[in-house]
Amino acid sequence: MDFFNYKDQQLFAEDVSVAEIAATHNTPCYIYSRATIERHWLAFDNAAKSHPHLVCYAVKANSNLGVLNVMAKMGSGFDIVSGGELARVIQAGGDPSKVVFSGVGKTEAEIEYALEAGIYCFNVESEAELDRINKVAKELELIAPISIRVNPDVDAKTHPYISTGLKANKFGIERERAVEVYKYAASLDNLNVKGIDCHIGSQLTEIQPFIDALDKVLNLIDEISAAGIQLSHLDVGGGLGVTYSDETPPQPDEYVSALLERVADRPNLKLVFEPGRAIMANAGILVTKVEFLKQGEEKNFAIVDAAMNDLIRPSLYSAWQNIIPVDANLERESKVYDIVGPICETGDFLGKDRDLAIAADDLLAIRSSGAYGFTMSSNYNSRVRAAELMVDGDAVHLVREREQLEDLWKGENLLP
Numbered sequence: 001m002d003f004f005n006y007k008d009q010q011l012f013a014e015d016v017s018v019a020e021i022a023a024t025h026n027t028p029c030y031i032y033s034r035a036t037i038e039r040h041w042l043a044f045d046n047a048a049k050s051h052p053h054l055v056c057y058a059v060k061a062n063s064n065l066g067v068l069n070v071m072a073k074m075g076s077g078f079d080i081v082s083g084g085e086l087a088r089v090i091q092a093g094g095d096p097s098k099v100v101f102s103g104v105g106k107t108e109a110e111i112e113y114a115l116e117a118g119i120y121c122f123n124v125e126s127e128a129e130l131d132r133i134n135k136v137a138k139e140l141e142l143i144a145p146i147s148i149r150v151n152p153d154v155d156a157k158t159h160p161y162i163s164t165g166l167k168a169n170k171f172g173i174e175r176e177r178a179v180e181v182y183k184y185a186a187s188l189d190n191l192n193v194k195g196i197d198c199h200i201g202s203q204l205t206e207i208q209p210f211i212d213a214l215d216k217v218l219n220l221i222d223e224i225s226a227a228g229i230q231l232s233h234l235d236v237g238g239g240l241g242v243t244y245s246d247e248t249p250p251q252p253d254e255y256v257s258a259l260l261e262r263v264a265d266r267p268n269l270k271l272v273f274e275p276g277r278a279i280m281a282n283a284g285i286l287v288t289k290v291e292f293l294k295q296g297e298e299k300n301f302a303i304v305d306a307a308m309n310d311l312i313r314p315s316l317y318s319a320w321q322n323i324i325p326v327d328a329n330l331e332r333e334s335k336v337y338d339i340v341g342p343i344c345e346t347g348d349f350l351g352k353d354r355d356l357a358i359a360a361d362d363l364l365a366i367r368s369s370g371a372y373g374f375t376m377s378s379n380y381n382s383r384v385r386a387a388e389l390m391v392d393g394d395a396v397h398l399v400r401e402r403e404q405l406e407d408l409w410k411g412e413n414l415l416p
């Protein structure tokens with residue numbers, strides 16, 4: 001079921017007309033659907049019911065407090081990569097004891113904050129990090145729960161910028177050295193070695209790389225166990241892809257079932273999932289208004305009021321996201337356009353060569369923008385950041401106000 005759909009050729013978010021939201025809250029704005037978030041999160045959780053598990057939503061995909069609050073209310077765990085994300089989880093009512101802390105560069109201050117908050121586990125990426133966590137835990141007279149992220153050297157067959165499980169990537173510990181590093185971790189007094197972790201990349205559209213990585217990690221768990229270290233959980237990371245155009249990734253329940261099959265003979269090994277994109281991407285759209293249509297010598301441009309600072313995926317990864325009219329009932333001449341923003345970069349585009357029937361002042365919706373949309377936005381060109389709205393049935397909640405131009409324009413005289 002798609003909660004962003006046309007009714008009488010008008011785009012709706014659940015029960016609310018997108019044009020009405022744009023009229024009230026202005027553009028560009030992100031609109032999220034609560035029902036979609038819940039449906040996607042539950043797809044993971046329900047599919048894993050038969051096995052001990054924890055779904056830890058990857059906060060980096062979308063850290064809006066309203067979004068986190070929807071997840072917290074369902075009992076979700078969270079995968080974080082900074083102290084800032086932990087603060088947001090706590091502010092949104094999330095349970096710190098269900099938080100896993102990933103990332104290669106945790107600072108002492110972040111480790112201290114997470115230890116005091118009582119998180120579930122640190123996913124550790126190097127020996128130097130083990131030493132740092134041990135040191136901070138000792139100073140606080142606490143024991144830090146840890147997993148080690150292992151790099152299984154599996155090709156995720158995704159965009160090179162978002163592939164993380166190859167030897168050439170900065171993430172995790174090489175498979176060959178893993179047992180040795182586990183022994184080292186177990187020798188440190190203020191660490192509790194609880195689990196193992198792996199994450200091979202994002203936007204994976206095939207199941208096989210996940211299975212290959214899992215099999216390698218299960219093998220490793222046996223080796224670690226033979227070395228006298230018993231692990232109680234396996235964090236399989238995130239990375240399940242979504243449909244942006246014609247990709248056919250496995251559905252969350254297929255993905256979870258395929259992984260569960262491999263651990264059926266390990267009923268005490270808790271599985272941790274870290275999905276981000278699969279929950280949020282298609283739970284959000286970015287709405288933008290056409291400012292001008294411009295005829296170039298070789299191309300037609302639709303200059304819109306959203307830009308690469310609002311949604312950087314097309315510029316950064318050449319990502320394709322569907323762009324559709326909010327009102328599909330307008331009489332317009334159809335042309336092929338590049339949809340571009342006002343930023344002073346040739347790379348500032350949201351879509352290229354799109355067949356659209358539009359005119360100035362029309363509204364467009366950029367689909368699949370709920371993940372890695374607002375969280376990767378910036379103030380580049382001193383542009384204000386978009387508002388974020390959450391639709392819940394027929395109610396619309398402003399879950400983050402648009403930044404105000406005045407705040408940017410006030411300026412202070414910083415020179416003596």
Ligand SMILES: Cc1ncc(COP(=O)(O)O)c(C=O)c1O
Binds near residue numbers: 079103201237239
């Ligand atoms: C460690 C870790 N976990 C989870 C995720 C979430 O990934 P995705 O949004 O692809 O599910 C990422 C990002 O790729 C990650 O680096």
Ligand SMILES: N[C@@H](CCCC[NH3+])C(=O)O
Binds near residue numbers: 203371
């Ligand atoms: N930001 C990326 C995904 C990176 C995943 C984070 N580990 C995207 O938009 O596709």
